[in-house]
Amino acid sequence: MIKVEKMKILSQKEIAEYIYELELQGPLVDEISMPGQFVHIKVKKANDPLLRRPISISSYDKNKQTMTLIYRATGAGTIELAQQTGDLNVMGPLGSGFPVEDVKGETAVLIGGGIGVPPLYECSKQLKARGKKVIHILGFESAEAVFYEDKFKALGPVYITTADGSYGTKGFVTDAAAQFNIKADIFYACGPVPMLNAVEKLFDKIPGYISMEQRMGCGIGACLACVCAVNGPELYKKVCTDGPVFPKGELVY
Ligand code: FAD
Numbered sequence: 001m002i003k004v005e006k007m008k009i010l011s012q013k014e015i016a017e018y019i020y021e022l023e024l025q026g027p028l029v030d031e032i033s034m035p036g037q038f039v040h041i042k043v044k045k046a047n048d049p050l051l052r053r054p055i056s057i058s059s060y061d062k063n064k065q066t067m068t069l070i071y072r073a074t075g076a077g078t079i080e081l082a083q084q085t086g087d088l089n090v091m092g093p094l095g096s097g098f099p100v101e102d103v104k105g106e107t108a109v110l111i112g113g114g115i116g117v118p119p120l121y122e123c124s125k126q127l128k129a130r131g132k133k134v135i136h137i138l139g140f141e142s143a144e145a146v147f148y149e150d151k152f153k154a155l156g157p158v159y160i161t162t163a164d165g166s167y168g169t170k171g172f173v174t175d176a177a178a179q180f181n182i183k184a185d186i187f188y189a190c191g192p193v194p195m196l197n198a199v200e201k202l203f204d205k206i207p208g209y210i211s212m213e214q215r216m217g218c219g220i221g222a223c224l225a226c227v228c229a230v231n232g233p234e235l236y237k238k239v240c241t242d243g244p245v246f247p248k249g250e251l252v253y
Pocket residue numbers: 038051052053054055056057070071072073074075076077078079115118119212213214215216244
């Protein structure tokens with residue numbers, strides 16, 4: 001069930017350049033059903049106060065009713081979000097996430113770019129808990145933007161790339177995947193559209209799921225702000241309700 005709730009802000013801190021980790025608590029967490037779902041956040045004083053900001057759920061703990069979000073604060077709404085204390089107006093959980101049940105094969109590769117990295121953390125934790133081997137390829141702009149390397153390392157191997165070469169492998173996630181000859185039975189990816197397109201091409205022999213980022217209005221399927229072109233008879237799907245996670249091959253780039 002989707003809730004609109006004032007969640008308690010437990011902590012908020014900058015963990016990399018412009019990147020904030022926000023821990024929230026409330027009964028909304030009971031409703032989360034899979035990794036890769038997102039919430040829609042209303043900030044108090046953004047320039048466009050009508051529009052919420054969609055942010056992925058990076059991890060959650062149902063026993064403590066807590067969830068962690070990681071976001072980049074560089075626009076009006078997210079800069080305001082980084083100042084917020086006390087409680088926060090949150091709608092969610094929204095969308096369909098990464099399927100982790102009944103995954104065939106032993107090894108999953110999780111590929112994230114920038115602010116596409118956060119939802120892969122819970123996905124990796126849940127795959128690992130189901131006995132899968134998890135490999136991570138995480139791409140960032142520069143060394144200052146890298147976050148959660150140690151957290152992912154606790155789950156499985158991590159390959160970091162930076163666009164400027166200041167840390168890890170210079171280049172894109174697909175460069176590292178090719179250079180280190182990464183083999184897997186399934187992939188999960190989240191990041192900018194060109195990255196998703198390249199990942200689908202590189203891992204064309206295995207099944208996979210990708211999480212699509214799109215500008216949103218309502219977040220609940222009513223306004224059509226988030227439609228994207230898909231292969232198949234429907235032609236278009238809504239990222240907020242049909243996604244944000246889609247099976248490989250469904251999106252038209
Ligand atoms: P502004 O420039 O003030 O935004 C103006 C408007 O444009 C707002 O309505 C805003 O929502 C929209 N917008 C701007 N950039 C984007 C974008 N890249 N994607 C979607 N809408 C955008 N970011 C994170 O940092 N961490 C996450 O975990 C994360 N998860 C996301 C999950 C989903 C399903 C989607 C669709 C987006 C996600 N994003 C995430 C992107 C995030 O929503 C935008 O970066 C954020 O809304 C930008 O708001 P702003 O106030 O910083 O910028």
